[in-house]
Every structure is written in structure tokens, then in C-alpha cells.
Amino acid sequence: MPEEIASRRSRITPEREAELHEAVLDLLREVGYEALTMDAVAARTKSSKATLYRQWGSKPELVxxxxxxxxxxxxxxxDTGxxxxxxxxxxxxxxxAQMAKDTAxxxxxxxxxxxxxxxxxxxRRLLMExxxxxxDEILRRAVERGEIAPDCPAIRFVPHMLIGAFIALPLMEDRSVDQAFLAAFMDSVVFPALGV
Amino acid sequence: MPEEIASRRSRITPEREAELHEAVLDLLREVGYEALTMDAVAARTKSSKATLYRQWGSKPELVxxxxxxxxxxxxxxxDTGxxxxxxxxxxxxxxxAQMAKDTAxxxxxxxxxxxxxxxxxxxRRLLMExxxxxxDEILRRAVERGEIAPDCPAIRFVPHMLIGAFIALPLMEDRSVDQAFLAAFMDSVVFPALGV
Incomplete structure (x- = not known):
């Protein structure tokens, strides 16, 4: 984060920031991204639009x-070892429960x-990267410890496997993933592909 | 397909059907699903709305x-053996080129x-299932030939792996998959997970 933005962002308390974020998520669920306006966020959170723009810069950034x-x-x-x-x-x-809400x-x-x-x-910048x-860090440590061969070709595809695990189930069966599904996917797909 | 629909659908030639489908895809790319109307499809293809509804029943079905x-x-x-x-x-x-168009x-x-x-x-019914x-049929034959162990736990996750391969790249890097990427994914992930 550039220093100037860091100092701008320090003007409100973490609690107030969390409140604002919660209000944005509520509005997102209620009206969707297109219809969400900075005016509505300002009204819902009893803050000024100037504060919102100073704090977050833009609607995509805020969301x-x-x-x-x-x-x-x-x-x-x-880092469990x-x-x-x-x-x-x-x-x-x-x-x-959180994954079901996230899927929606x-x-x-x-x-x-x-x-x-x-x-x-x-x-992409704030959530995915x-x-x-x-x-990558988890995988790098596993290679260092000798758990994965350094030239294992599946290493670069781990994000694709995990994204598939999260997205395929809602598409195919209209339900979101749960812990049991994810654990079975890790054991059946990710570990064998990595040769672990 | 229920018999009644099959006979209704047989009233136009396959060439004419292909023309209509092409027009629907063009409209989809131009205006999106929400704004696509049966009126627009009828006008673009010089057919009557009654024909469209008789032939396809509804807009979701037509699309x-x-x-x-x-x-x-x-x-x-x-079935290569x-x-x-x-x-x-x-x-x-x-x-x-087709995959790039499909992604969009x-x-x-x-x-x-x-x-x-x-x-x-x-x-889901017409494309995914x-x-x-x-x-499933390809995998069933591989099990019969002894290429995959019948109790291999990765079998049921093959669709999830492939959906991940197709969807992750556009999400992560804003580009659609190509044959080289898919071939590498098969060799690095799908075959090792299946123990092939």
C-alpha cells in the first residue's frame, strides 16, 4: 500500500471500518453491484460520501x-510444518455457513x-493474488522440506485445482462446497497429483 | 426428448435450425441474455414468434x-481405445479460437x-449433463480396461478438475485456455490423480 493511502486510511478506527464493510456486503446482497451506490453506502452507514471516497477511492476498491x-x-x-x-x-x-454465503x-x-x-x-489484486x-508459500516450504519434488509439474496448477473444487459444485449441482467435500478433494486429487 | 416435442421440432430443416442458433448467439454477444428478446430473434431471422415458441418453447431453452x-x-x-x-x-x-469465443x-x-x-x-440439462x-462413459471404459483402479477416489472429481482448468485461467489471468494449457493440465494433474 502506498504510504499516502496508508495514512489516509488510518483516519477511521478498525471497528468503524468493519461496520462500513459489513454495510457494503449487506447492500451487495440486497441490490447487487450495479445498483449499489456510494450514496446508499453513505446513508446506510451515516457517513459522508467525501469520507468514503477519501477512505477507499472508488466503488470497486470499497467492494x-x-x-x-x-x-x-x-x-x-x-504453517503447521x-x-x-x-x-x-x-x-x-x-x-x-460462510462458504454458502460467499457462493451466493x-x-x-x-x-x-x-x-x-x-x-x-x-x-484480483485484493482477494485473489x-x-x-x-x-505458493505453502508449496515452496513443502518443496524445501522434500515433501514435493521440485520439478513436480502439478505445482503450478494447484490454484486451478482449488478454484475447480470451489466453482464446479455450485455449477453442477447448485450447492456450495462444505468441509467434507474439500477434504475429500484434497485427499483424492491434490495430494496424488503432487505425488504426496 | 418427449415424443411430442421431437415431432414439433422436426418441422424445420437442420440448416434453418443452425441459422437460427447462429442468430441467437450473435444477439447474445451483442446485447446479453437479459436484453435478448424473442421479438429480436424473430426479426433477425425473419421468422414468426409463433414458430420460435413452437420450436423451442422458451427463451432459456432456445439459448x-x-x-x-x-x-x-x-x-x-x-473412443480411441x-x-x-x-x-x-x-x-x-x-x-x-472457439474456446476464446466461448469464454466471452x-x-x-x-x-x-x-x-x-x-x-x-x-x-445444465442440455450442455453440462x-x-x-x-x-463418465470414457472413465467407465478405462476402469473396464484396467487403466484406472475401480476404487480410485479421484474418478468422481474429474468434472471438477476439468471445470477448474477451464474457469481458473480467465479468473486469474484474464485469458482463455488453449490446447497447450489443457494438454499440460491433463498430463500434470488429471492422469497423476487417476494413477494413470
Missing amino acids: ARALRCTKPASLREI TLRGDFHRMVELSDN LLRGLAHAVHASPELHQAL PEISGL | ARALRCTKPASLREI TLRGDFHRMVELSDN LLRGLAHAVHASPELHQAL PEISGL
Whole structure:
């Protein structure tokens, strides 16, 4: 984060920030991305539009930051000492109810992502890239410990496997994933592909 | 297909049907699903709305059938004698230019699928289920030939892996998959997970 933005962002308390993010997510669920306005966020949270723009810069940025707050923990914080341990911790941290809410929310955003390159870019930068780099870190440590062969060709496809696990079930069977499904997918697909 | 619909559908020639489907896809790309009307399809194809409804029943059905026509070949028609052969044939049949067009089209439909359960159901019935059952058939033969262990836990996740391969790249890097990517994914992920 550039320093200037960091200092602008420090003007409100973390509690107030969390409140604002929660209000944005409520509005997203209620009206969708296209119909969500900075006016509505300002009214709902009893803040001025000037504050919102000063704090977040733009609607895509505000929405992406609000979505990031729904993540219970970052993959970066996981380090159990083994690859199996790290991936199973990842599953444990995925709350079933939260995943069901996320599925509904992200589905509602699919069209907005298509229509707004700014939103797509903000989501990629704030949600996707940190998770992928956290995942890379987990895999790098596993290679260092000798759990995965350094030239294993499946390493670069781990994000694609996990995205498939999360997206295929809603598409195919109209239900969101749960911990049991994710754990079975890890054991049946991800570990064998990595030769673990 | 119920017999009554089959006989209703036989009233126009296959060439005329292909023309109508092409016009529907053009309109989809131009205006999106929500704004696509049966009136516009009728005007574009110089046919009556009554014919369209008699032939296809509804807009979701018409759109799903038009999309099915973009598929170069069904997985059901692939049978090379080995699992590797079948999967590589699947990759060969996936035309790069067509996949790029499909990615754009399906992205545009993502929101419509969310908003219209009828469209989601029609797409699942006409596009997804036939492909998944074709895939099941390919895997069933591989088990019979002894290429895959009958109790291999990855078998049931093959659709999820393939959906991940197709969807993750556009999400992560904003580009659609090509044959080289798909072939690498098969060799690095799908075959090792299946123990082939």
C-alpha cells in the first residue's frame, strides 16, 4: 500500500471500518453491484460520501476490501510444518455457513466482474493474488522440506485445482462446497497429483 | 426428448435450425441474455414468434440449444481405445479460437444464470449433463480396461478438475485456455490423480 493511502486510511478506527464493510456486503446482497451506490453506502452507514471516497477511492476498491474482510484467515498465516497439515488447516478454517454465503455473493458479482474491468482488477489484486501467493508459500516450504519434488509439474496448477473444487459444485449441482467435500478433494486429487 | 416435442421440432430443416442458433448467439454477444428478446430473434431471422415458441418453447431453452451447437463434438463420440488417447482427443477437438469465443459468451451469461433458474436448469440439462455423462462413459471404459483402479477416489472429481482448468485461467489471468494449457493440465494433474 502506498504510504499516502496508508495514512489516509488510518483516519477511521478498525471497528468503524468493519461496520462500513459489513454495510457494503449487506447492500451487495440486497441490490447487487450495479445498483449499489456510494450514496446508499453513505446513508446506510451515516457517513459522508467525501469520507468514503477519501477512505477507499472508488466503488470497486470499497467492494473488494469489504469482500476481503469476509475471509476468516489468510493462507499466509498457515504453517503447521507439513503440507498435509497446512492443507487440512485450510479446510478447517473454511466455515460451511460462510462458504454458502460467499457462493451466493460471488455468483451475484459474476456479471459485474464481466462488465467492470476495474472491479475485476480490484478483486484480483485484493482477494485473489494474496491467496495465490499464500498458497505458493505453502508449496515452496513443502518443496524445501522434500515433501514435493521440485520439478513436480502439478505445482503450478494447484490454484486451478482449488478454484475447480470451489466453482464446479455450485455449477453442477447448485450447492456450495462444505468441509467434507474439500477434504475429500484434497485427499483424492491434490495430494496424488503432487505425488504426496 | 418427449415424443411430442421431437415431432414439433422436426418441422424445420437442420440448416434453418443452425441459422437460427447462429442468430441467437450473435444477439447474445451483442446485447446479453437479459436484453435478448424473442421479438429480436424473430426479426433477425425473419421468422414468426409463433414458430420460435413452437420450436423451442422458451427463451432459456432456445439459448441453451443454440449454445449446444457451438460444441464441435460431443464427448460421447470419443473412443480411441485408451484413456490417454481419449483425453488427448478431447484436447485436440477443443479449438483455440472457439474456446476464446466461448469464454466471452459464458462470462456474459454468468449473471443471467444467477438471475434465471430456468436458464441455469436448461444449460445444465442440455450442455453440462450430456458432457458429464460422456466423461463418465470414457472413465467407465478405462476402469473396464484396467487403466484406472475401480476404487480410485479421484474418478468422481474429474468434472471438477476439468471445470477448474477451464474457469481458473480467465479468473486469474484474464485469458482463455488453449490446447497447450489443457494438454499440460491433463498430463500434470488429471492422469497423476487417476494413477494413470
